[in-house]
Amino acid sequence: MPTDDSPPVITGIGVTAPTGIGVEAHWAAVLAGKSGIERISRFDPTPYPVRFAGEVSGFSAEELVPSRLIQQTDHWTHLALAASEAALADAEADPSALPEYEMAVVTSTSSGGTTFGQHEMEALYQHEPEWVGAYQSIAWFYAATTGQLSIKHKMRGPCGVLCGEQAGGLDAIGQARRLTRRGARLVLTGGTDASLCPYGLAAQLSTGKLSTVPDPARAYLPFDRAAGGYLPGEGGAILVLESAASAAERGAGRRYGSVLGYAAGFDPAPGSDRPPALRRTVLRALAEAGLTPDDIDVVFADGSGLPAEDLAEARAISAVFGPRGVPVTVPKVLTGRLYGGGAPLDVATALLALRDGVVPHTVGVDSLAPGCELDLVTEEPRTAPLRHALVLARGHGGFNSALVLGR
Amino acid sequence: MNAGQPARRRAVITGIGVVAPGGVGREAFWRQLTEGRTATRRVTLFDPANFRSQVAAEVDFDPVAAGLAAREIRRMDRAAQFAVVCAREALADSGLDLAAVEPERIAVGLGSAVGCTMGLEEEYVVLSDQGKDWLVDHTYGVPHLYGYMVPSTLAVEVAWAAGAEGPVSLISTGCTSGIDAVAHAVQLIEEGSADVALAGATDAPISPISAACFDAIRATTASNDDPEHASRPFDRDRAGFVLGEGSAVMVLEEKSAAEARGAHIYGEIVGSAGRSNAHHMTGLKADGREMAEAIRVALDQAGLDPTAVSYINAHGSGTKQNDRHETAAFKRSLGSHAYDIPVSSIKSMIGHSLGAIGSIEVAACALALDRQVVPPTANLHNPDPQCDLDYVPLVAREHRTDVVLTVGSGFGGFQSAMVLARPGVVAHGRS
Secondary structure (H helix, E strand, C coil): CCCCCCCCEEEEEEEEECCEECHHHHHHHHHHCCCCEEECCCCCCCCCCCCEEECCCCCCHHHHCCHHHHHHCCHHHHHHHHHHHHHHHHHCCCHHHCCHHHEEEEEECCCCCHHHHHHHHHHHHHCCHHHCCCCHHHHCCCCHHHHHHHHHHCCCCCCEEEEECECHHHHHHHHHHHHHHCCCCEEEEEEEECCCCHHHHHHHHCCCCECCCCCHHHHCCCCECCCCCECEECEEEEEEEECHHHHHHCCCCCCCEEEEEEEEEECCCCCCCCCCCHHHHHHHHHHHHCCCHHHCCEEECCCCCCHHHHHHHHHHHHHHHCCCCCEEECHHHHCCECHHHHHHHHHHHHHHHHHHCEECCCCCCCCECCCCCCEECCCCCEECCCCEEEEEEEECCCEEEEEEEEC | CCCCCCCCCCEEEEEEEEEECCEECHHHHHHHHHCCCCCEEECCCCCCCCCCCCEEECCCCCCCCCCCCHHHHHHCCHHHHHHHHHHHHHHHHHCCCHHHCCHHHEEEEEECCCCCHHHHHHHHHHHCCCCCCCCCCHHHCCCCHHHHHCCHHHHHHHHHHHCCCCCEEEECCHHHHHHHHHHHHHHHHHHCCCCEEEEEEEECCCCHHHHHHHHHCCCECCCCCCHHHCCCCCECCCCCECEECEEEEEEEEEHHHHHHCCCCCCEEEEEEEEEECCCCCCCCCCCCHHHHHHHHHHHHHHCCCHHHCCEEECCCCCCHHHHHHHHHHHHHHHHHHHHHCEEECCHHHHCECCHHHHHHHHHHHHHHHHHCEECCECCCCCECCCCCCECCECCCEECCCCEEEEEEEECCCEEEEEEEECCCCCCCCCC
16 A cells, blocks of 8 residues: 555545434534534433433434344444445445455444443343344444444554543544555544443532533533633534545545644653643644644634633633634534544534634633633634644543644 | 564463352352352342343452452442452452552553443432433432543542552443453553553453343344343354453563563563444454454454464454454454364353453453463354354363463444464564
8 A cells, every 4th residue: 555645535425423414414414503502302311410422313324224223232332334335435435445455434422322321231230241242242342433434434453442532532533544645545533432321421420520510501511700611511522534645546526635744642641740741732733734823724722611720721722823812612612522523523513614604603612711822713604714724622631632624 | 573673562361350150259150160160140249030031240349358348349439349350350460569550550441331230220220310301310329439430530540459550441342342451551651652551351241221222123032031041152052142241450561671570471462453334333244254354353453374273262242243354353353263263252151241241351361371271152052054163162271372362342343453472472563
């Protein structure tokens, strides 16, 4: 396989998110500021202090997932199967026409087939071991989505699964980019997650990071004076990432943008007096892209909605770009945090922003917290010529990742 | 190499830590293997009476004796405990002065197939009141419950143990996670994203839900009457794999830096590749085509011919289909030389610890290079006629070992191969 050092391009996007199924439905909802957060319907949330989340409403596995796979896989994988089909269609890519070993699948997940796993554990503990079904072994584990996508699209190259909680999605795209440098032509990448089952929610509650604000419009307000945590969501995005040479060779009709730079860094262990890793991770991603801060026209922030984390992120952004030095946005307020799917969805949104020259707004934030000296785009989308976007993601425990996209 | 170009960055192994059935620590592990002793037994970690497979390879692990602090023990799932103990052993073994390395130049590539399953399941039983409540009672959750749900916790713990602030990743590609995680860390060193990496994998899956899910697909052995001899790779009487647990974590360093500080180098990782069969989540095609391709690419990266391979550490899980698939892959990739190479499966002794085993096998390969001994395949008395290679039955063998190949095969259809060499054996950079 030839190696290719020019930046890989994104030629297709598939979205299954609370903001919509399909890339244009998602983008229209984002620009309209239409939230996908509603009262949890998958189970009765009454016993829990968090009752709102971003569900992918209107998703029909019967229509979007091969019938055989519905029983064999978790909802998290259903969402990825549908998104991968849409992404390949969007890219007008036919995997059967490309060399089998030069296509790969690299996805991210934070927690695997949580709902499937709760059902099977219930079968085990309410009954007998033999009540556990044959598909538990292939539905629950974290590699299920990558494996199923590889089989479905006959992609036999170096597949991967990266788990970095909410940062893992950028790591997956970074790994996909690395593969194109080592000879891969086309990589299905990104990720989804779906932990909206009672046990999944209970586990998320243990962090104390979820917002218990009862008004869903006020519950997740990153960088706001009233920030009090975040709401969870499900879904994400799958991207078709191709080497520039391969996209040109097959005459790809569409290029949303290029992946110019990527870096990952890890925060110091608790109790350390060393600085957090986000600032230097951003600088490394910029250096990898051969860009300076002035070249970045918009930052899609991680925006956890926790005051201390918001302040740390705002300081890192200001340290690189100067106070209010770059437009910043957090469209994930419309979906809740999607874990392994969150950063890939942000990348999809950033590519659409670059395409259309418009920065989507952060709905609901109206009063920045003290110390957050950001040019946060609020109230309405902001039209601007956009050349480059920076996407940030952080994961529980200390993960930091940064990805630089170009038009 | 062209004059004026910097030497290609390479990754070498300078420290090894192992927690495996039969012994905690690298030397106990190596004794277990080279003495050909099996560590499989009737399950003690839970009551296996109602299960089809009642055998496992368990670690007799005392977290206090292994040096973990009270808070670490409280916070960490068993899989995390294994990994942290291994990381500390590997760092001590490497002799590396961490204070002399910039934290942001230290990376972690850790693999795990099933993450913190044990902690997740134990807590589920409490929150659901033995499965009675679908709407589980979250108020019974331990503070670290979320840390059990996300496998990335395992990489976090190793990063904290090593003071790593570079790229930290948890790789979860099922049963190839161990090889894939080490390969990921090698990539980080080769591309210049790190100078030092903690690389390995961990799994602690011996719990009712894991046992039940392998029972359901009859992947694990039902040879419950004779647990010590239940793991029988390549034998005609093999009847499935024996679930294991454990971890290996290695210190990888950029080669020139390791040489400059005079580190003991176990071996150099000179090639690795992954391929997928895109065939079936658990089924294998008999021809071993994609594993053979992974082997071919890994050797090609190393610039080595099949005849250079002096030992193969097999996946050798002991399922009917695996051992034939893999034997076919060796013949397909190495030609007639496959018959001349000793091949062994350490799963015959320490079971199949899912994602962890790949890294434990990389550690075994590094020790084979270092000690010039290849471990045996225990319990191999009656070879399957379709498995007709030299599987080093029963007894370890002194053997000139310059280049070793290790392979993994797993659910999802993933096939991985890695090639390691003694220092100085592979002179040329990669093609």
